[in-house]
Amino acid sequence: MRKIRLLPVGVAATVAALVMMGCSNTTAPASVKADPLKVENGPFGMTAASGDPVSGGSLTFGYGGGIASFDPASQQYSGTSGGDEARAVYGTLTEYDTKAGKYVPSMADSISANDDFTEWTVVLRDGVEFTDGTPYDADAVLFNFDRMAKSGAGFSGLWASVVKKAVAKDAKTVVITLKQKWADFPYLLSQAPGMIASPKAVKDEGESYQREPVGAGPFMLDKWTPGQNLVLKANPDYWDGKPYLDSLTFQTITTGDQALKDAFQAGGIQGSLIGTPAIVKDYIQPSSGYSGYVRMTNTGSMLLINNGTPSRPDTPGKDINVREAIASAINTDVINQRAFDGNAFPGTGIFSAESQWANDKPTFTYDAEAAKKHLADAKGFDGKIELLYPSAQAEAALTIEAQLEAVGFKVDAKPVQSITDLINAVLIKRDYDLAMYGWPVPDEPGELYTSYLERFGRKDNQLGYYNETIAKALSDFAAADDTAEKAAQMATIQAEWAETVPAVPYNTTAQMVVWNKNVHDIEVSSRLTLDFSKAWISK
Amino acid sequence: MSAPETAALAPTARPGRRRRIDLLLWLCGAWLAVLILAAITAPVLGLQEAQDAAKTLLEPVYQPPSLGSAHPLGTNALGLDMLSRIIYGARVSMAVSISAVLIGTFVGGTLGVVAGYLRGTVDRIIGTLTNTLLAVPALILLIALATVLRPSALNMALALSLVAIPGMIRVTRANTLAFAQREFVTVAQALGAGRARIVFRELMPNVLLSVVPLCLVYVSALIVAEASLSFLGIGLRPPQPTWGNMIGEGLNGKMEDYPHLVYVPAAVLFLTVFSFNLLGERMRKRWDKREVSL
Amino acid sequence: MKAAAGKVAQLLVVMFLVSLGTFSLTSLMPGDPAVAILGDNQSPEAYAELRDKLGLNEPLVERYFTWLGHVFQGDLGTSMVPPNEDVTSLIGSAFAVSIELAVLALVVALVVSIPLAMISARRPDGLLDRAASATTFGIMSVPSFVSGLVLIALLVNQLHLFPRVGWVGVTDGLGQNLYHAALPVITIALLEIPTFTRVLRGDLVRTLQEDFVLSARAKGMPAWRIMIFDAFRPSSYSLITVLGLSLAQLIGSTVIVETLFSLPGMGRLVVSSASQGNITVIQGAVLVIAACYVLINAGVDLMYSVIDPRIRRVGA
Helix, strand or coil, rough: CCCCCCCHHHHHHHHHHHHHHHHCCCCCCCCHHHHCCCCEEEEECCCCCCCCCCCCCCEEECCCCCCCCCHHHCCCCCCCCEEEHHHHHCCCCCEEECCCCCCEEEEEEEEEEEECCCEEEECCCCCEEEECEEEHHHHHHHHHEEEEEEEECCCCHHHHHEEEEEEEECCCCEEEEEECCCCCCCCHHCCHHHHCCCCHHHHHHHHHHHCCCCCCEHHHHHHHECCCCEEEEEEECCCCCCCCCCCEEEECCCCCCHHHHHHHHHCCCCCEEEEHHHHHHHCCCCCCEEEEEEEEEEEEEEEEECEEECCCCCHHHCHHHHHHHHHHCCCCHHHHHHHCCCCCCCCCCCCCCCCCCCCCCEEEEEEEHHHHHHHCCCCCCCEEEEEEHHHHHHHHHCCCCCCCCCCCCEEEEECCCCCCHHHHHHCCCCCCCEEEECEECCCHHHEEEEEEHHHHHHCCCCCCCCHHHHHHHHHEEEEECCCCHHHHHHHHHHHHHHCCCEEEEEEEEEEEEEEEECECEEEEEEEHHHEECEEECCC | CCCCCCCCCCCCCCCCCCCCCCCHHHHHHHHHHHHHHHHHHHHHHCCCCCCHHHHCCCCCCCCCCCCCCCCCEEEEECCCCCHHHHHHHHHHHHHHHHHHHHHHHHHHHHHHHHHHHHHHHHHHHHHHHHHHHHHHHHHHHHHHHHHHCCHHHHHHHHHHHHHHHHHHHHHHHHHHHHCCHHHHHHHHCCCCCCCCHHHHHHHHHHHHHHCCHHHHHHHHHHHHHHHHHHCCCCCCCCCCHHHHHHHHHCCCHHHHCCCCHHHHHHHHHHHHHHHHHHHHHHHHHHHHHHHCCC | CHHHHHHHHHHHHHHHHHHHHHHHHHHCCCHHHHEEEEEEEECHHHHHHHEEEHHCCCCCHHHHHHHHHHHHHCCCEEEECCCEEEEEHHHHHHHHHHHHHHHHHHHHHHHHHHHHHHHHHHCCCCCHHHHHHHHHHHHHHCCCHHHHHHHHHHHHHHCCCCCCCCCHHHHCCCHHHHHHHHHHHHHHHHHHHHHHHHHHHHHHHHHHCCHHHHHHHHHHCCHHHHHHHHHHHHHCCCHHHHHHHHHHHHHCCHHHHHHHHHCCCHHHHHHHHHCCCCCHHHHHHHHHHHHHHHHHHHHHHHHHHHHHHHHHHHHH
């Protein structure tokens, strides 16, 4: 009898399975690409719920990160890192009304400023208590301000540079005096500094407070396994009424946006935060069946140029000709094509096309000939330059490397394993020539000012760049309450930026919070932090 | 990833039955031969660009495989040619794994033979070292080494050899215990040969020959280990093509739109690992038979 | 007795070397807890100050022996990164996940391998035997990250049978727990099935040629009875050994599967701590993994020499 050969059959079957796995996934995304979808700032897919809010149910949000510590004194939360969780437990004194574009009181009853925005008065609500029964009063707020200022972490640095003093006028009024004019100061109180912890719990619990928080927000801690999931339950005594949701779970999923998307579709989570352009474009379509909020951020992807820091005084980028050559060599459309499959939002201006601060001042344009000419003008430069990049962004980095080499640079591209290492090299040691870095900054004035102040508005920054005009425009931006006035300052910055080339933006990034259509009334505040106090699920 | 269990492979039940030509063995051998030949001669094959994205700015990106075209296996996100990356990747993967096994066999083999022949304190010290290496899971050890060492091919080979060493020590030690009883050793001893001579001239050649099948299995295991590290993003760095890097390129949602990014390197990886495993297994069977006939 | 004491001493030396090796290696790792704690918005001085506070500027040897001293008092310390949990409890929860995954995977592997090996051994080189051998051979050559991706593509994305990620502890309901564990367990089991099948098949084939089996067969006992009641037990010694070794190796070595499915096991604990430079956690975790390996190995050794008749035969 002729023997049937089974091993080859097995091999063939396995190869076939591999091929099948590939093919079975080929859903047709081509149509999406053929018709590029415009992504705009703001809410999407919101449908008016039929009927009144109903109580009950639990909601699970999946995040790539998760809250590290519940101690607001030492943290810089944001919607992408622990802000939602902390806000659910503490609430915030103020919040950013994304529709009106201004800061409004939240846990506080009111917040008001004197004429030149140097003195702010926060009035608290009557009868609000922490979940341990102690009063949420001026003393508690000052206790928290004080701890935060002394923590040496979180917002303490910014707080110290902006706030002169904070005093209690009476049991429910706090007056904060600033060192400068700042019309958007309430931004700080919409963040960790505005998250007030129970002084009693902080004192009693000591070191373990960060794991067992006590706040006065809409939810309270039920169960937390750091790195896995966090379960919060409704605070029955919340001042604005018990939340509709019985419980709120934050699930940590560390394997990237694709895994989040898979989990979303498999029903394991009902909401998420997404940054991958292709998925953002996919979800924002009306047919996706999701609703949520998109925030386009400015300077999301930057090619940082060292303009001369103490650790690298002779870096090539201290020569304006080299910086101009780099700016002219970059073709953002090619980067978009190769690194983001044409799904990203390329641009070389500080502000995205969607930004309310977008202006007609010049940005950088790709011009290889000009780049070569600038490079030739850079006297004494041999073309050798080092490029640091996070290894996860190899494709964008290799494209940038290729573009620089095409005009005559000799690039030594060095991947860094973790973001930690990149931060270490760029921000702490300031020891780099070129680095690919993320500076996602939204239009929201408070966050925009503080972010850019730290990055290029002050002397001794990570770029080793300082420009009087830009610094003044930024501080005038902060002092102004009028939007047109603010926009004019931003135009000044863009013009000066194009002139002096401190660094090259190459892509705007989109951040999206997304949830199922049957989830309603999640509010979005500063830094994409969500407010679940009125959220509900329709049956 | 566990160390390969060669001792566990099934014995041939009815020796002498496979007298016909083993087609699969030849296919596997042919695959490896072609792959190795292509890897060695890669620079003169006139392949498309595999590594330097500066040269592919005009090439199509994400082109699916199409046998008649300039890129028979397609291109990746940077317009680099997949066929060319597979072959250059083979160069890296095979060179790294094979040299790791050679290092591992030499170091592990020497230690194993010495331990098995000298016994006593030396045996105990080597045994403790072996156990120490084995007590840390191979992948964790590799991850630790990979984050500390600069990711070059040489460092990768050294790190991977640490995975092969303890297994090699154990097997060669056991084989030495058996060989040490054999006539040729006792004769040499009686003739007054020194210990070093017995270890290196009498025992080593015999013991090393007996671990050749194990070496083949280790090569396949280390190819997988290297790919795993690249897949986790801590092996050799892109744009250096390795099979693990290539599979890793297809993650983060790209696999859905461009499945060839994953299945081309995955299929090649599978065929290669399969071939090495099969070769090792068949060779071991042949060996067993010879042992029996001795 | 003396031999046993020697064994124990050797185990302790192994543990000492492992911890020393881990400590030196982690100190060379690039992660920095100060950056992990403070994020990217502080002044360079703040990082330096925090490193000092964490004791990271003290000499390595000093830190090692301080740590070792605490270990002898049963204290593995606290995590360097917020929320600064107790290392013992961190390891405890990760260990529970790893051990569950490992044990379930081994059970699944056995459930598949034992019948497969019996069917194969019944007619060595027969059609079924070669079919089984072909399959196991094929499976053996698929790396776990590839098989995991295939399973996710087919069972999660296409058929929606299993969840993509997440872990539910046994305490939160056995059903949910098994539902979440299923896919990772299958992926790990696939790694073990080929080995188990081949080991057991080999031993079964050998046993089936022994005299007592032949005489049972001559008495007209049905083949399946002989296989299960007579041949299986004496053929299972190597399998037990391999089983023990697999268990020891699986704890901590399933990093790929844990990464693929976002599971909070030992492997991921070590890897994520490494990226933060969270030395206390890495140290403790590697020590526990090594201790497991060493203990299970010692147990297997012991069992092997006690129950395997072939060892005694060789010794005699």
